[in-house]
Amino acid sequence: MPDQPNPRRPKRGTYSPKPETLELLRVSGNPxxxxxxxxxxxxxxFFWHPPDQHPYGDLQVVARQSSRACPDSGPAFMAAYSYPELIPVAEEQNPASAEQLSAEATDFALSHEADAVGIAAMDPLYVFEGYTVEEPWVIVLGLAHNYERLKEVPSDETNGVGVVDIGDQYAKGTRSSYALANWIRSQGYTADPYPGPSASALVLIPPAIAAGLGELGKHGSLINSKFGSGVRLAGVTTNMPLVATGPSRFGADEFCATCQVCTRACPPGAISEEKQMVRGVERWYVNFDKCIPYFAETASCGICIAECPWTRPDVRPKLLTTMARRMAV
Structure with missing residues (x-):
């Protein structure tokens, strides 16, 4: 039996932001x-950084209030801000090879709630302006959504299932990244964790792509070959000698060029049909000024990643096979 339409999702073109929400969008976020x-x-x-660093602090408040109004969401997101103290770096370093340390770090992360792990060399473009990251390596962790819960988005006061799952994955990312950082510190190397949902120094999607955790989707989020768009990210930077895992192409970018699912599902029509130039790179881009009012009013939305064909467990294996065949040709 096919899924029933989600009553919390307006059709594209029928949504208009509340005037009080638009008043808080004081400047365009696209520039x-x-x-x-x-x-x-x-x-x-940008958004989710401290409000003195960007013009959207009041919109962040609206977004948080919308999320917290949903049943059970408060404890889910509070768990994302609960983490252990970072331990001191051990005086004696593990002398194992970079290959062995990479394997051990990966195994540790996978046994401490991470669902996917990738390693990339640090690039200055992975660090937000005004911040500094000294470590030469970044380990990116993927935390997989529960699809049956995720597809309930967007959430509201009557149904918080979807946004609670978002909070749960951020909490997993906090626990996993802090656990890994402390394990690396116990091996005698520096390590700093970067979980969500609040932002800090590290941009997560670019190193995730470089580390082979996925490709950028038309909806502006990562598409992972195993979990589709239903994945959240956390990171750990370190000076531990490591080996990069390298990018992975499985056809998501090519598929997005013709797929219209997320574009048609987006109530404010924020998802662009074509790639655009963004900070010197031609890439998929989501119109911030259209997206964020709806995002703020609807408990973090999530429609585009839930509707993405790659996120559907029954569809993803077929897509992987089809795109592998096309790319081989």
Missing amino acids: INGLGEKTPRRPSP
């Missing part, structure tokens, strides 16, 4: 994001 810029640069601090 801050670097839309149209032809020269590469580090990203500017």
